[in-house]
Amino acid sequence: MLPQRITLITFGAQDLPSLRAFYTRLGWEDTPTSSDDYCVFTTAGVLLSIFPYRELLKDARLEGLVPEGTEIQKPAYRGMSLAVNVEEPEQVDAAIEKARQAGAVILKEPEEAFWGGRSAYFADPEFNVWEVAWNPSAIFDETGAMISF
Structure with missing residues (x-):
């Protein structure tokens, strides 16, 4: 049986020190195992x-998919987004402003969502897409991980 959980998300970085610096500017703390060759940030529930x-x-x-010496096109949307859900609607605006100050590309400014919450989107310097959302029915555990909505 494959456990129904996500424990680690890994971004393949073209410029790891630059991407690490971006997340540090967001205010995220990396772990002591982080270096210029590998970096890990602890979040609520997932690394x-x-x-x-x-x-x-x-x-x-997968190295045959992108032959050595081939330049990776940026920005390239990867067909997925990650989300940071917050507890209050005004936290969406504050988080997007922090992302903007850190150097993110703001894809969608904060707005009321068709599903009754508030959301916005940004991309990091390597175009990993993030949503920041407030869902009025979200339930968080004691660690801040969203467990239901």
């Missing part, structure tokens, strides 16, 4: 790691 893109290709046995 976010940053690993060199080419090394991730090798580790997953």
Whole structure:
């Protein structure tokens, strides 16, 4: 059986020190195991790691998809987004302002969502897409992880 949980999300970075610096500017703290070759941020419920893109290709046995020496096109939407859900609607605006100050590309300014909450989107320097959302029916556990909505 495969447990129904997500424990680690890894971004393949083309410029790991730059991407690490971006998340640090957001106010996120990396772990003591972090370096210029690998970086891990602790979040509520899931670890976010940053690993060199080419090394991730090798580790997953995908290096044939992007031949050595091929430049990766940026920005490139990867068909997914991650979300940070917050407890109050005004926290969406504050989080987007912090992302803007850290150097994010704001994709959608904070606005009322069709589903009754408030949301906005930004992309980090390597175009990993994040939503910041307030959902009035969200339930968080004691660690800040959203467990239901």
